[in-house]
Amino acid sequence: MQPSSEFVPGKKLPAGYLESQLASRSVRITRQRRIVLKVIEDAERHLNAEAILERARAMQDGASVDRVTVYRTLGLLKKHGLVDELDLLHLRGEGHYYEPRPRRQHLHMGCLGCGQVTEFESPLFEKMKEQIARECDFDVSFARVEIGGYCASCRKGKA
């Protein structure tokens, strides 16, 4: 069984989710932030700051968006625990990639051959977190799993 093709970060999010989350925390919603939030929610793959900036500028609801504003908005979302910052095994460079947090936790598999990142949800992952909480007396807020290896097509290509 193949994993579910390419990751679709925002597919289960209600429209305007991030914006309403921020608004409910009395965070001011500016035109620029609205654009950046929408870009992150609508992303069909993990985006880094550069990609978010490009898409925000392409969107152009009338407002321009500066690179610094992207970083500051990402910082805001991180502070409120609304996005996860991922490294995806540095398969695509040294920067960070972002995805909205409130989804069910999942792990990322990065193929060292083709660079494709796919996702997987596992009940064992949940159990593992419970075990850690219990045995280590550690209050788990979030968990990231990044797995490196080779996908089926790359293995076949090599053989």
Added chain:
Amino acid sequence: MQPSSEFVPGKKLPAGYLESQLASRSVRITRQRRIVLKVIEDAERHLNAEAILERARAMQDGASVDRVTVYRTLGLLKKHGLVDELDLLHLRGEGHYYEPRPRRQHLHMGCLGCGQVTEFESPLFEKMKEQIARECDFDVSFARVEIGGYCASCRKGKA
């Protein structure tokens, strides 16, 4: 049960392990590389490039070590799969932290309160990797787990 205090990256490595691994792959061993490898093996906690450089220079077996040489040696080790590059949830900055790879795989827990990083080994983690290999037809080379949350002392401090 508390986790095993601070992580001790090199404690189970035979002395000169990295050097012999590289030598067996016909990689040239220079004075500088020997120093850097020893620093990584002997580390009692995760080190970043800066910390490796400092320790290498403090060691001073007669040879000086340049920052660039540290990065190039780390690149070499990564290429040969002999170290893992970690981000430790960016709890201590944007850079990377390194640990020798050949040890049993484990996960990292970072406390969002005090920043301490501890380790944990879990059979569930091994099972999870097996499940992924089976269900996703993915050949797992390595896996990283980073968990954020609050350790017991920080929770008590807050209460």
Added chain:
DNA sequence: TTAAGTGCAAATATTTTGCTGTCAC
């Protein structure tokens, strides 16, 4: 001997900060 490695300087990539003018509420 000589291909590979080192150090220095400079470049690149990514992210943060200071400051001034602007806008959401």
Added chain:
DNA sequence: GTGACAGCAAAATATTTGCACTTAA
């Protein structure tokens, strides 16, 4: 109206590259 925000420029941080000299095998 005002405190928070945006944009620009510059700084800070982390890492890589070009090139002449040095060294391990």
